[in-house]
Amino acid sequence: MDLNDVYKTQHKRYTVSNNINATNNLLAAVVDAGVDTHIVHLGTMGVYGYGSGGVKIPEGYLNVEVPLEDGQRVSQQILYPTNPGSIYHLTKSQDQLLFAYYNKNDGVRITDLHQGIVWGTQTVETSIDERLINRFDYDGDYGTVLNRFLMQAATGHDLTVHGTGGQTRAFIHISDTVQCIKLAIESAPVPGERVRIMNQMSETHRVRDLATMISYATGVGISFVDNPRNEASENTLSVENASLCKLGLKPTFLAQGLMEEISEVAGRYAHRCNPKFIPWRSYWRARPVSEQPMLLNEAELGEVMGDPTELIRPAN
Ligand SMILES: NC(=O)c1ccc[n+]([C@@H]2O[C@H](COP(=O)([O-])OP(=O)(O)OC[C@H]3O[C@@H](n4cnc5c(N)ncnc54)[C@H](O)[C@@H]3O)[C@@H](O)[C@H]2O)c1
Numbered sequence: 001m002d003l004n005d006v007y008k009t010q011h012k013r014y015t016v017s018n019n020i021n022a023t024n025n026l027l028a029a030v031v032d033a034g035v036d037t038h039i040v041h042l043g044t045m046g047v048y049g050y051g052s053g054g055v056k057i058p059e060g061y062l063n064v065e066v067p068l069e070d071g072q073r074v075s076q077q078i079l080y081p082t083n084p085g086s087i088y089h090l091t092k093s094q095d096q097l098l099f100a101y102y103n104k105n106d107g108v109r110i111t112d113l114h115q116g117i118v119w120g121t122q123t124v125e126t127s128i129d130e131r132l133i134n135r136f137d138y139d140g141d142y143g144t145v146l147n148r149f150l151m152q153a154a155t156g157h158d159l160t161v162h163g164t165g166g167q168t169r170a171f172i173h174i175s176d177t178v179q180c181i182k183l184a185i186e187s188a189p190v191p192g193e194r195v196r197i198m199n200q201m202s203e204t205h206r207v208r209d210l211a212t213m214i215s216y217a218t219g220v221g222i223s224f225v226d227n228p229r230n231e232a233s234e235n236t237l238s239v240e241n242a243s244l245c246k247l248g249l250k251p252t253f254l255a256q257g258l259m260e261e262i263s264e265v266a267g268r269y270a271h272r273c274n275p276k277f278i279p280w281r282s283y284w285r286a287r288p289v290s291e292q293p294m295l296l297n298e299a300e301l302g303e304v305m306g307d308p309t310e311l312i313r314p315a316n
Helices: 003-033 087-106 145-154 174-186 207-218 242-247 254-272 298-304
Strands: 038-044 061-067 073-079 109-115 117-119 159-162 168-173 196-200 203-206 222-225
Touching (some): 003 038, 073 087, 087 109, 117 174, 168 174, 207 254
Parallel strands (some): 109 196, 117 168
16 A cells, blocks of 8 residues: 555545544434534535536425336425535535434434535634634645635646536635525524525536636636546536525625635735645545646637636626
8 A cells, every 4th residue: 555545545434434423423412412402514515416417406305206016106305316426525415314314313403504615715704803814725635626726826836627627516605604504593494394405505617717717817827637536527517596595695706706815815825835735645536547737738728718707707
C-alpha cells in the first residue's frame, strides 16, 4: 500500500464511522432523554446523484405505482431513491434511513435539508467583527468547488477544472443557508408528522461556467485536469425548491455576490493560503488516474466554454 491507498482507506472508514455514528448517537440520545425536540439536519443534494434523466428532483418523496399480479396498481409515496456518488453522500443517504426509522419508531420530529454546495464566507452576523469570520475550506479534498476556485484565483493558481467541467451542481449562499435553517426551525413539523425533506438550493451551475466567470473577473487561467472523482463529466440538473421559497427564502444569486467574494478573499486573506493543500490527495476510485493536466485544444475549448458576460447574471 502506498500513502495514497492508506489515505483512501482511512478516508472511507473515517467518513462512514464519523458521519453515521454522529447521526445515530444524536437520534438515540434524543430518544433516551425523552425530549420532544425538532432535529434539523444539513443533508445534501448529492444523495440523489446527478443523473436524474431530466426529472425535476422532488423534495424527498416520490409517487410510485406498483403493478400487482392481478393487474391492479397500488399507489405509494416512497423516499426518492438515493444514488450517492461519493462515500460522503453515501453517509448522508444512510442518514435519511436513520431519520425515517427514528421518526416512525420513536416519533422524533425531523427536518432534513438537502442542501446544495455552499458558497460565500460571510453572513450579516459574521461581518460584524473579523473575529467572527467563518473558516474557509479551499483544500483539494474537503474544499468545495467555488471556494477552491476563489482561493486559486486569489493566489494566481490556474483554476483546476475536473474533466470538461460539464458537471452541473446546485449552489446556495451561506447567508441563505442560515436563513433556511431559521425558516425550518420556525416552522417545525407537528408531532406525528413524517420526516420533512426540503431542497435547500438557489441555482444550478456547470463547473466550467463557474471557472469562466472567475477567470474573466480575475484574469487567472483555467486548467482542465484529469478527474480524481468518479462522476459523469456532463450532466443536467433540475431541482424543486418550492418549500423553502414558500416559507420566505429570498435566494442570493451568484451574480450578486461573486465579485465581493473574490475581493474579500483575494484582497484580504490570500497570504494565509497554503498552496500545498490546493491539489487533491484522495481518489474516488481504485483505478489510477494521471495527475497531468488534460489540456483541451483551442477548438475544443471554444466548444465547451460559455460567454462570461452572459454567465455573470442571475440564473435560476
Ligand atoms: N459546505 C457545503 O457546501 C455543504 C453542502 C451540503 C451539505 N453540507 C452539510 O452541512 C453541514 C455543515 O457543513 P460545513 O461545510 O459547515 O462543515 P464544517 O466542517 O465547517 O462544519 C461541520 C461542523 O461539525 C462538527 N463536527 C464534525 N464531526 C462531528 C462529530 N462527530 N460530532 C459533533 N460535531 C462534529 C465540526 O467540528 C464542525 O463544527 C455538514 O453536515 C455538511 O455535510 C455542507
